Amino acid sequence: MKDIELKGYYLPTDFRYPISEFLTRVYRQGDISVRLKTPVVTPDMVNSLLVHLKENRDKFLVRMPVERIVGVLNEASVLWLDRDYVYRRQAIEIIPAITGFSSETIEASIDIEMESSLSDDMWRALHSEMGNPLYLDDFQYSDELGGYRRAFGPGLVVSFFSENIPALPHLLFMRASLVKAACLGKVASGEPAFAALYLKTIEEIDPEMAASMAVLYWQGGNQEVEDAAFSHADAVVAFGAVETCASLSKRIPRNIKTLVHGHRMGFGIIGKNKMTLAGVDELSRAVAYDHAMFDQKACLAPQVYFVETGGEVSPVEFARMVSGAMASYEEKMPRGRLSAGEAAVIHQQRGRYEIREFGGDDVRMFAPSCGTSWTVVYEKAPGLFSPSVLNRFVRIWAVEDIFQALEALRPVGQFLQNAAVAVGDEREAGLIRRLGELGVARITSPGSMPTPSMMWRHDGMATLASLLRWCDVEKKDDITGFKD
Amino acid sequence: MNQLSQAVSGLDRDILAFIEQGTENDQEFNRLALAAFELQYNHVTLYRHYCQRRDITPKDISSWEQIPALPTDVFKDAAFCLLPSETSRTFITSGTSNKKEQGKVSYDEGGLRLMDATIKKAASWMFFPDNIKALILVLAPPPEIAPHMVMVYGMNRLIEYFGLSASRFLIQKSGFDAKALADTLHRSIDEGVPVAICGGSFGFVNFFDYCTSKGLKFDLPQGSRCLDAGGFKGRSREVGREEFLDLCEGVLGVHRDYCVNLLGMTEISSQYYDNTLRNRQRGIAAGRAKVIPPWTRVMAVDPDTLTPLPAGEIGLLRHLDLANRGHICSIQTDDLGRILPGGFDVYGRARDDGSRGCSLSIDEMTRIIGEAK
Numbered sequence: 091m092k093d094i095e096l097k098g099y100y101l102p103t104d105f106r107y108p109i110s111e112f113l114t115r116v117y118r119q120g121d122i123s124v125r126l127k128t129p130v131v132t133p134d135m136v137n138s139l140l141v142h143l144k145e146n147r148d149k150f151l152v153r154m155p156v157e158r159i160v161g162v163l164n165e166a167s168v169l170w171l172d173r174d175y176v177y178r179r180q181a182i183e184i185i186p187a188i189t190g191f192s193s194e195t196i197e198a199s200i201d202i203e204m205e206s207s208l209s210d211d212m213w214r215a216l217h218s219e220m221g222n223p224l225y226l227d228d229f230q231y232s233d234e235l236g237g238y239r240r241a242f243g244p245g246l247v248v249s250f251f252s253e254n255i256p257a258l259p260h261l262l263f264m265r266a267s268l269v270k271a272a273c274l275g276k277v278a279s280g281e282p283a284f285a286a287l288y289l290k291t292i293e294e295i296d297p298e299m300a301a302s303m304a305v306l307y308w309q310g311g312n313q314e315v316e317d318a319a320f321s322h323a324d325a326v327v328a329f330g331a332v333e334t335c336a337s338l339s340k341r342i343p344r345n346i347k348t349l350v351h352g353h354r355m356g357f358g359i360i361g362k363n364k365m366t367l368a369g370v371d372e373l374s375r376a377v378a379y380d381h382a383m384f385d386q387k388a389c390l391a392p393q394v395y396f397v398e399t400g401g402e403v404s405p406v407e408f409a410r411m412v413s414g415a416m417a418s419y420e421e422k423m424p425r426g427r428l429s430a431g432e433a434a435v436i437h438q439q440r441g442r443y444e445i446r447e448f449g450g451d452d453v454r455m456f457a458p459s460c461g462t463s464w465t466v467v468y469e470k471a472p473g474l475f476s477p478s479v480l481n482r483f484v485r486i487w488a489v490e491d492i493f494q495a496l497e498a499l500r501p502v503g504q505f506l507q508n509a510a511v512a513v514g515d516e517r518e519a520g521l522i523r524r525l526g527e528l529g530v531a532r533i534t535s536p537g538s539m540p541t542p543s544m545m546w547r548h549d550g551m552a553t554l555a556s557l558l559r560w561c562d563v564e565k566k567d568d569i570t571g572f573k574d
Numbered sequence: 575m576n577q578l579s580q581a582v583s584g585l586d587r588d589i590l591a592f593i594e595q596g597t598e599n600d601q602e603f604n605r606l607a608l609a610a611f612e613l614q615y616n617h618v619t620l621y622r623h624y625c626q627r628r629d630i631t632p633k634d635i636s637s638w639e640q641i642p643a644l645p646t647d648v649f650k651d652a653a654f655c656l657l658p659s660e661t662s663r664t665f666i667t668s669g670t671s672n673k674k675e676q677g678k679v680s681y682d683e684g685g686l687r688l689m690d691a692t693i694k695k696a697a698s699w700m701f702f703p704d705n706i707k708a709l710i711l712v713l714a715p716p717p718e719i720a721p722h723m724v725m726v727y728g729m730n731r732l733i734e735y736f737g738l739s740a741s742r743f744l745i746q747k748s749g750f751d752a753k754a755l756a757d758t759l760h761r762s763i764d765e766g767v768p769v770a771i772c773g774g775s776f777g778f779v780n781f782f783d784y785c786t787s788k789g790l791k792f793d794l795p796q797g798s799r800c801l802d803a804g805g806f807k808g809r810s811r812e813v814g815r816e817e818f819l820d821l822c823e824g825v826l827g828v829h830r831d832y833c834v835n836l837l838g839m840t841e842i843s844s845q846y847y848d849n850t851l852r853n854r855q856r857g858i859a860a861g862r863a864k865v866i867p868p869w870t871r872v873m874a875v876d877p878d879t880l881t882p883l884p885a886g887e888i889g890l891l892r893h894l895d896l897a898n899r900g901h902i903c904s905i906q907t908d909d910l911g912r913i914l915p916g917g918f919d920v921y922g923r924a925r926d927d928g929s930r931g932c933s934l935s936i937d938e939m940t941r942i943i944g945e946a947k
Contacts (some may be wrong), residue, residue, distance in 0.1 A: 430877035430924040431908070431926065433924075435908070445624065461879050
């Protein structure tokens with residue numbers, strides 16, 4: 091049994107607060123035991139910490155040119171992409187024990203997240219959201235304004251992380267530091283390890299930048315602690331399940347900028363002209379990849395793929411091919427372990443599909459003979475969308491016309507996020523327009539569902555620009571002293 | 575009478591005798607389980623396909639443990655009746671008003687007789703081992719109002735077999751009259767008549783809360799007892815088992831050993847009772863467990879692979895119930911539980927473990943978001 095003890099929190103090195111009590115949570119999987127230590131968080135501690143983070147921000151971060159910040163974040167991503175990087179190796183050893191994800195999934199997850207977090211991505215995201223990123227450093231001349239303009243980030247962002255995507259919390263620290271905001275991340279009990287490791291990386295590259303960042307864990311819903319955090323926060327960014335986000339939304343004071351990334355769902359639509367003998371092999375692998383990545387736990391993951399009938403390959407045949415691809419992903423990147431409840435619903439669902447198949451319904455189920463590692467079901471699209479049981483439970487719903495998918499999805503418009511679209515004829519543009527109207531926030535190709543770019547307006551929001559406050563100089567006479 | 579009906583009534587006779595005899599006999603149990611399986615395999619087409627996909631036919635197996643278990647949810651999609659033409663009663667699972675999500679289990683006359691026999695035998699062992707008759711007060715609607723609730727059916731049998739003449743159901747169309755129950759309890763105290771309060775666990779909690787708010791406390795006559803079943807499912811506050819027992823003692827004056835929890839499900843004809851009342855009667859000191867009557871078998875299986883687990887390990891409960899002759903004997907539930915000395919324990923439905931925020935229905939999600947706005 092390998093026993094690993096680790097800090098599940100990060101505090102700036104110059105933060106001196108007498109922490110009297112620690113909590114150690116123990117996770118075991120196979121022959122690894124992880125003991126994750128976190129301070130018992132009190133309102134007083136949060137008050138001191140947040141004052142301290144803001145002081146450090148004013149001392150260091152606010153004065154840093156955005157170029158330096160991008161440089162540090164880029165270096166961190168490059169380090170994390172190195173398979174031998176010590177913190178990456180540590181993450182890959184411990185996160186599976188904590189979350190149940192396979193180590194292969196954690197590897198892939200880190201690669202996906204860090205590959206889209208390099209300097210080029212950051213510059214493009216900044217340009218795309220605010221025009222000129224140097225507005226963050228000082229007043230810059232704006233041609234559109236015909237005057238000088240500057241952007242100010244919030245003093246402090248408090249962020250609540252979810253547990254479904256292991257390497258996601260770094261994104262919030264990136265966003266906060268790009269707009270020169272101090273940031274406290276509250277990690278989820280299900281995935282408390284990655285964020286602290288990531289901040290160690292930042293500290294080693296640039297301790298001044300890390301000085302305005304912290305990671306803590308407390309039991310979500312601890313009102314005293316959360317009220318203390320809100321009393322210092324200028325912005326709150328929350329990721330989480332419907333209930334978590336709803337409960338937070340009720341309690342965050344109205345004067346605080348709030349971005350909520352609540353529960354969202356993805357899906358795919360494939361037209362008959364893409365169901366070609368020549369193309370389906372690759373397409374089935376792409377569809378399998380969309381489901382296999384993050385074990386279908388990401389909001390980006392497809393809950394269903396609508397496949398149009400009338401192509402060279404039928405939807406049921408396509409489902410069979412996807413099942414082959416799912417089996418091969420299980421070898422390359424095994425599905426994580428499930429809770430008893432997650433496994434139970436898969437068995438129950440499978441049973442229902444099997445019985446409908448035997449009863450003569452136009453339904454097929456493909457699954458390995460033992461275990462719940464993957465499932466593919468084919469059926470004629472029922473009238474309305476219902477959520478998948480997830481954990482690599484693929485549903486191929488046959489439609490006679492791709493636009494039928496819109497009707498099935500209409501009631502869940504507010505939850506739609508990510509759509510993979512492959513139509514193969516001129517109807518594609520019309521479908522994309524309709525999906526946009528319906529509420530979809532990202533449209534991509536099959537096989538790219540789990541890998542959005544940093545330029546993507548996450549959940550339809552300009553995540554950087556939303557945090558900014560602007561100062562425009564509409565003074566028409568000459569101003570001396572600003573750089574051009 | 576056709577051949578199938580003849581075979582069924584022959585088997586029913588044997589199963590009924592086995593239930594009524596009520597003694598452990600592995601060999602006879604196995605014989606009956608395999609005989610029931612063979613009939614079900616041969617005559618319930620969907621089940622036969624289900625077994626065939628698992629490469630199991632009656633010829634291939636020699637033990638009840640090998641009989642393929644049907645997941646409970648499939649009763650939402652299809653009927654599994656050995657004698658569909660002779661259906662005399664259909665029970666429907668609770669928990670949703672969405673018809674597509676309601677499981678349906680049908681009984682023929684012979685099947686009902688088997689269920690009746692299990693109710694009588696199990697209750698006489700586990701709930702009335704002292705052989706008394708009690709004033710049975712049921713926290714549920716009567717059969718006229720809820721003809722499809724299997725619990726109501728069972729409670730009605732209990733009244734028939736063990737109830738004094740004033741026994742009755744307490745929930746009417748106008749709802750539950752807590753005051754009427756309180757008045758009845760006062761009367762029974764005055765008259766010294768032992769009471770058996772039976773019903774959903776949530777009904778007890780709502781009554782306890784009513785009593786607490788009114789400052790009511792009872793000291794029910796000696797021999798009074800409680801039988802509760804099911805969870806809370808948002809119909810009352812959630813109460814842990816120990817707190818529940820404390821309330822039974824504190825509010826009703828019924829000793830915790832006389833408070834028996836029952837596991838019953840629409841998909842399973844038999845019922846599983848806590849051992850506490852019987853053990854107390856017999857002077858046996860043992861931990862609380864649900865007793866597995868001789869005409870059933872229970873095992874815990876690995877949630878992922880569905881292979882049986884050793885005693886003591888927590889898994890999904892699987893039942894083999896001979897009284898399920900009419901609708902598939904081997905049933906895979908999604909209840910979490912484990913085998914214990916003298917029985918088993920159940921910890922509620924595995925899917926309620928909170929791991930699936932994403933499995934919230936669209937309606938639930940919309941409601942929660944609406945409330946937050």
